[in-house]
Amino acid sequence: MWANDGGQVIVLVEGFLGNGLGLPLQQREHAERRSAVVRSGESDAYVAITFAAYNAGRCRNLDEDNLCRIYERRPLVCRIYPMEINPHIPLNTAVKECPPESWEKGPDLIVGGELVDQELAGLIHRSRQADRDEIQTKDAICALLGIRTTALKGDGFTAYLPDMTAFATTLDEVIGQTLPEWGSEWQFHLSGEDVAGQVLAAGAEVAREMTPNYAFISLRAA
Numbered sequence: 001m002w003a004n005d006g007g008q009v010i011v012l013v014e015g016f017l018g019n020g021l022g023l024p025l026q027q028r029e030h031a032e033r034r035s036a037v038v039r040s041g042e043s044d045a046y047v048a049i050t051f052a053a054y055n056a057g058r059c060r061n062l063d064e065d066n067l068c069r070i071y072e073r074r075p076l077v078c079r080i081y082p083m084e085i086n087p088h089i090p091l092n093t094a095v096k097e098c099p100p101e102s103w104e105k106g107p108d109l110i111v112g113g114e115l116v117d118q119e120l121a122g123l124i125h126r127s128r129q130a131d132r133d134e135i136q137t138k139d140a141i142c143a144l145l146g147i148r149t150t151a152l153k154g155d156g157f158t159a160y161l162p163d164m165t166a167f168a169t170t171l172d173e174v175i176g177q178t179l180p181e182w183g184s185e186w187q188f189h190l191s192g193e194d195v196a197g198q199v200l201a202a203g204a205e206v207a208r209e210m211t212p213n214y215a216f217i218s219l220r221a222a
């Protein structure tokens, strides 16, 4: 929808190895379910792919009165905000864009660790389910766009800004098709030689491009 409206999509990728490298144990179930099972060198790997709206500054759908022009058909992620979709990320009001007074209004969102608003809980469930249902399609779209390098979960993300004409064509080609079984191949971009050594030792492939078609967003503390 964002792409159809003329927006730029950013593709964010993170993965972990079949032996668990890169994966906190308590996140295994959630992380595996939203990931494609792929190959990297001699290793199994799991890759999670997010297609997100790329919009530096004000949202392109805000009007001059700061109201949403597409409110009735706004994306799921806007309907869910400020809640977290990832069950392993607790709600931290301090890092949200909502004005402080908005937290004082209305009933409590969370009581006893549980989200009270059932409609909102349903939207979060829909978003998680879509992540699971669409991962094979997203892996195929990435393959056709030449997106084949992932970061290691916890170490960073790889971020791609695909040409939007190519993106739209690829979407048309892949969506609604029955995808064949195929051995999707990925390589890893790491933040440093130490973690690259661990990935290589597990038999996975490490990226060595001099001019990559992506940016690496490191999560490693400076």
Ligand code: SF4
Binding pocket: 059, 060, 061, 062, 067, 068, 069, 070, 071, 074, 075, 078
């Ligand atoms: S609700 Fe979403 S689409 Fe609408 S203005 Fe806000 S961020 Fe943009």
